[in-house]
Amino acid sequence: xxxxxxxxxxxxxxxxxxxxxxxxxxxxxxxxxxxxxxxxxxxxxxxxxxxxxxxxxxxxxxxxxxxxxxxxxxxxxxxxxxxxxxxxxxxxxxxxxxxxxxxxxxxxxxxxxxxxxxxxxxxxxxxxxxxxxxxxxxxxxxxxxxxxxxxxxxxxxxxxxxxxxxxxxxxxxxxxxxxxxxxxxxxxxxxxxxxxxxxxxxxxxxxxxxxxxxxxxxxxx
Numbered sequence: 001x002x003x004x005x006x007x008x009x010x011x012x013x014x015x016x017x018x019x020x021x022x023x024x025x026x027x028x029x030x031x032x033x034x035x036x037x038x039x040x041x042x043x044x045x046x047x048x049x050x051x052x053x054x055x056x057x058x059x060x061x062x063x064x065x066x067x068x069x070x071x072x073x074x075x076x077x078x079x080x081x082x083x084x085x086x087x088x089x090x091x092x093x094x095x096x097x098x099x100x101x102x103x104x105x106x107x108x109x110x111x112x113x114x115x116x117x118x119x120x121x122x123x124x125x126x127x128x129x130x131x132x133x134x135x136x137x138x139x140x141x142x143x144x145x146x147x148x149x150x151x152x153x154x155x156x157x158x159x160x161x162x163x164x165x166x167x168x169x170x171x172x173x174x175x176x177x178x179x180x181x182x183x184x185x186x187x188x189x190x191x192x193x194x195x196x197x198x199x200x201x202x203x204x205x206x207x208x209x210x211x212x213x214x215x216x217x218x219x220x221x
Contacts, residue, residue: 001123001124001159003184003187004120004187005101005104005123007187007190008099008101008102009101009187009190009191010099010100010101010117010120011100011116011117011120012071013190014071014097014098014099014100015099016097016098017099017102018099018102018103018106019093019094019095019098021064021066021093021106022064022092022093023064024062024063024064025060025062025064025108025109026064026066026106026107026108027056027063027064027065027066027111028068028104028111028117029052029053029056029065029066029067029068029091029111030068030110030115030117030118031067031068031069031080031082032049032052032070032073032080032112032113032114032115033070033072033073033079033080034047034048034049034078034079035079038113038114038115038132038134039113039114039132042114042132042133042134043113043114043131043132044113044131044132044133044145044146044147045131046113046131046132046146047113048080049069049073049080049081049082050082050083050086052111052112052113052131053065053067053086053087053090053091054090055111055131056090060111064092064093065090065091065092066091066092066093066094066095066103066107067082067087067091067093067094067095068095068098068100068103068117069094069096071097074096074097100117104120104121104126107126109126109127109128109129110126110127110129111128111129111130112128112129112130112132113131114130114132114134116134118130118134118137118142119134119136119165122136122141122142122158122161123158123162127143128141128142128143129142129144129145130143130144130145130148131145131146132146133146133147133149135165136161137152138152139152139154139155139161140156141156141158166183170183172185172186174186174189175189175195176189176195
């Protein structure tokens with residue numbers, strides 16, 4: 001957890017700068033891909049980025065809302081765009097292409113439907129409110145305003161939950177040795193600027209996969 005924070009590693013390692021943020025109680029609202037499985041299967045009453053922004057603004061009329069569009073939506077690859085007029089009326093700041101790691105250092109809370117950014121905020125000790133049922137909701141670590149599975153009765157502390165989600169459950173592959181590796185090595189590779197440059201083809205492929213995933217209904221029968 002300390003390494004992820006110190007090295008600024010997030011799911012989307014975008015290096016864009018953070019715009020000037022007004023003073024006040026700052027809430028980060030991450031946008032999502034609206035046809036993603038986590039929205040289709042895990043969202044609550046709010047199932048679009050516009051509905052998310054409206055709910056957060058209604059419950060936090062005096063807060064500074066920082067909306068961060070999803071990178072794949074910004075790139076035009078997936079659905080989820082919020083009309084400019086609506087976005088300007090609801091959000092105080094639109095952090096386009098901004099570094100998530102840098103934003104985490106300047107916010108007081110995060111509200112989301114099911115975004116993984118909520119989990120990343122938890123790792124950094126930031127209060128998180130969920131409107132859906134992401135994997136990290138329902139364990140006593142978040143403020144949950146949507147329905148979460150009743151089976152989530154355990155009450156792990158943040159460190160135990162991070163161990164379950166990042167160490168015990170996943171398996172990691174080292175692109176240098178082409179062998180399985182522990183999470184510490186994966187973090188080291190992700191922080192290597194030279195390796196990230198070498199991974200440009202993979203990022204292009206990932207974007208193509210993202211664009212195609214919106215039409216998955218055509219071949220998943």
